[in-house]
Amino acid sequence: GAGVSQTPSNKVTEKGKYVELRCDPISGHTALYWYRQSLGQGPEFLIYFQGTGAADDSGLPNDRFFAVRPEGSVSTLKIQRTERGDSAVYLCASSLNAGGNGYTFGSGTRLTVV
Amino acid sequence: AQSVTQLDSHVSVSEGTPVLLRCNYSSSYSPSLFWYVQHPNKGLQLLLKYTSAATLVKGINGFEAEFKKSETSFHLTKPSAHMSDAAEYFCVVSGGTNAGKSTFGDGTTLTVKP
Numbered sequence: 142g143a144g145v146s147q148t149p150s151n152k153v154t155e156k157g158k159y160v161e162l163r164c165d166p167i168s169g170h171t172a173l174y175w176y177r178q179s180l181g182q183g184p185e186f187l188i189y190f191q192g193t194g195a196a197d198d199s200g201l202p203n204d205r206f207f208a209v210r211p212e213g214s215v216s217t218l219k220i221q222r223t224e225r226g227d228s229a230v231y232l233c234a235s236s237l238n239a240g241g242n243g244y245t246f247g248s249g250t251r252l253t254v255v
Numbered sequence: 256a257q258s259v260t261q262l263d264s265h266v267s268v269s270e271g272t273p274v275l276l277r278c279n280y281s282s283s284y285s286p287s288l289f290w291y292v293q294h295p296n297k298g299l300q301l302l303l304k305y306t307s308a309a310t311l312v313k314g315i316n317g318f319e320a321e322f323k324k325s326e327t328s329f330h331l332t333k334p335s336a337h338m339s340d341a342a343e344y345f346c347v348v349s350g351g352t353n354a355g356k357s358t359f360g361d362g363t364t365l366t367v368k369p
Binding site for chain 2: 197244
C-alpha cells in the first residue's frame with residue numbers, strides 16, 4: 142500500500158481482556174517495527190521483524206505481549222490479560238530493510254484499558 | 256548501549272526567528288541519527304537522517320542538523336520558524352548491533368508565536 146496502515150485506530154477494552162492490533166506495512170518493506178508511546182514520552186521499542194522472524198524482541202515488557210508476522214507482511218501485536226498500564230498508543234513502522242535509513246510510521250492504535 | 260537526551264522539553268519562538276532544538280546522544284557504535292516530527296493527531300514523520308556521510312544534513316521543510324562527534328550532539332536548526340512548524344520533535348539514535356532498534360528521546364514541544 143501507499144503507507145503503513147494500522148487497525149483499529151482506537152480500541153477500548155476491559156481489564157483482563159485479550160486484544161489484537163494489526164499492522165499492514167508498505168509493500169516490499171522487509172523490516173517491521175512495533176513501538177509504544179505513552180503520554181508525554183517518546184516511542185519505546187517493543188519488537189522488530191526482519192522478514193517473518195522476530196530479530197529483536199527485547200522490548201516486549203512481559204510474556205503477556207506477543208507479536209507475529211507469519212508471511213513477512215502483515216503483523217499482529219497480541220496482548221493477553223490487559224492491564225490499565227498497557228494503555229498507550231501502539232505504533233507500527235516499516236522500512237526497506239533494518240538499518241540506518243529511517244522508518245515510515247503508521248498513525249498508531251490508541252489502546253485504552255478500562 | 257545507546258541513549259538520547261533532548262535537552263529542552265519545550266521551546267518557544269516567534270514566527271520568522273531561528274529554531275534550535277538540542278540533542279545529545281550516546282552510542283557504543285558509529286550511530287545513525289534521526290529527527291522525526293509529530294504534529295497533533297498525526298503520525299511520526301522523518302525530517303532528516305545522518306548515516307556517516309556528510310556531517311551537515313539537510314531535511315524537509317528547511318530543517319537541518321549537524322553531527323558533531325566530539326560533542327556527541329545532533330542539534331536541529333531552522334533559520335526561520337513558520338507557524339506550521341509547531342509540533343513535537345524527537346531525536347533518535349540507532350546503530351551497531353542495534354540496527355533495527357531505535358532509541359527515541361522524550362521529545363521537544365516547539366511552540367511558534369505569531
